[in-house]
Amino acid sequence: MQITRQADYAVRAVRYLAKQGPEKRVATSTVAREMKIPPSFLAKIISQLSIAGLLNTSRGARGGVSLAREPREISLLDVVEAIDGPILLNECVGTNKPCVFEAECLVHPIWVNAQEDLVKRLRQTRFDKLYS
Secondary structure (H helix, E strand, O other): OOOOHHHHHHHHHHHHHHHHOOOOOEOHHHHHHHHOOOHHHHHHHHHHHHHOOOEEEEOOOOOEEEEOOOHHHOEHHHHHHHHHOOOOOOHHHHOOOOOOOOOOOOOHHHHHHHHHHHHHHHHHOEHHHOOO
16 A cells, blocks of 8 residues: 555645644645645645645635644544545455455454554644644
């Protein structure tokens, strides 16, 4: 499993906005420049994060983008799943359908535990702790 480039860019953009403060609006061109994100790619990311309720956007001369919630209320999991969808290490972990190999599969519990650990760590990591 690998976090997509789009999710990585989203994390960088939210981290930048968290550092600016929850009330401050920033031009998307500034975010793109400061975080080295291609502007056209950032537009799609901002749209997805806005739909997920993580960012507020406004147009016009005084427009820009800002966090929709306090940085302490936004987790890495929120951002990654807003872009990539639910974390899924193996399809047998995330479905309610029984796996045909379940009876003899010794790896399944390892996949389950690894996914639970990863999701827990991402959920516990908040953006107020990701800038200094």
